[in-house]
Amino acid sequence: MEQPVISLRGATASLGGRPVLRGVDLTVRRGEVVALLGANGSGKSTAVRSIVGQVPLTGGELELFGTPRRRFRDWARVGYVPQRTTAAGGVPATVREVVSAGRLARTRFGMMRKADKEAVIGALELVGMDDRLGDSVDALSGGQHQRVLIARALAGEPELLIMDEPMAGVDLASQEVLAEALRAQVARGATVLLVLHELGPLEPLIDRAVVLRDGCVVHDGPPPEAVGQHALPGHDHVHPHAGPAAEPIRTGLLT
């Protein structure tokens, strides 16, 4: 069997002494689009941040592309969209400058060649921002900031795209553009893991949903179809993998 792209087994992690992940198993196979769902504080953000090495695991095992995380160096294969509301720093920067930073995954300390510059423009075309190349990111709307951050991750032409709440604070028009960009990535064979608060326009793309609650996986399977009804506290959805004493699932999608 082919190596999974992400393999997280029994992962535990703490933030400020408080356990946030309490034995999370998560496997993402090549070409899959997996959504990580859960209420605020359920650990979904910490889970992806531990996968990209921002939060140290206190226990468990993590492999990326079949390589233990500790020995993994091939970061050009991973595109990361951190949870942000802005792409701006303390000094003005243009859309092109911010997105070019994503290309460092491939160029590292080398020069920006023609192919690199084309990849930057290509990534901006994917999110429909190629007409804003020279604009300062300070002049963008919330949705446009998010599109720039996603273009930055795409500029390195990654095989695995990890996104932490890419739809937060994004207007509907931008959400549609992002869904389309994601569809194009999936079509060319990319693997996607994304943290979401609600499925929204991405729903048709998602192969599998993993729901966390209090740092534990409470659902791993097809995405809840009728989101509203499924998420209701009284909705009895007992997953076959869960123990007999499993509580009804609260995905937190409505909170």
Added chain:
Amino acid sequence: MDILDLAFMQRALLAALLVGVTAPAIGTYLVQRRQALMGDGLGHVALTGVGLGFLLNDSPVWMATAVCIVGAVVMELIRWYGRTRGDIALAMLFYGGMAGGVMLMNLSDSGSSANLSSYLFGSIATVSEEDIVAICILAAFVILTTVGLRRQLFAICQDEEFARVTGLPVRLLNLLVAVTAAVTVTVAMRVVGLLLVSALMVIPVAASQQIARSFKATFALAVGIGVTVTVSGTATSYYADVPSGATIVLFAIGLFVLLTALAAPLAKRRAGKAQAAAECTLDVPGARTAADDVKV
């Protein structure tokens, strides 16, 4: 021009030029990383090095460089590990550095209060042959780092978390920024003084930001402003017999005010242009809709 015939003024102007380039160059990254006052703290720490140089009869510039680099590395380590009590630790470092410097200078035979104030506020006319060699070497290091690694440093200062996932050696680059800032402090020490060093790292960048839209333009304009104020300030201090450091910083603030005043009408014109562009595309079928841009 008679000012260029004097050997000490030649040295002073060369030092001023190098400070004008290096301080805003590293300052742009510090401001981008929202660490605008790091230079100020390092200036305090450097004073211990100056005091040590006097006490050991060694070159104050090289001693200050060594102590300042140690201070910068400690600051970086505090940033990594000591999140909760980090600001207290920094305060200890800064004021300890300043107090240590004053004490050491007092203990040495050659250190007088006149000497102390020339390091605190700059005294460009006393730049020696030996100083200028040190300043040239240190400035070359700062320029090579800030220009040669501009894309990498931009990435770590813009979004450190993202930069780490690109596989860049972020900790090493962070250390390099800190060390470069420390080196710049000692480059600028003789010209503007340790207490005013940070002003030259921050004010030209702040002035440049008023009208620049890209990082590249901000960087280049900040360096241009830096050179303008350091060279003109040094010449003024010679003719008007006023302290160089204070003159340079006041010139920089003057330029900041001027550019801020110029920026308002410029921004209005740009906004008008953007709006006109948006209106034109509204009728084109398939173009981005107005809903795209409603939130600015």
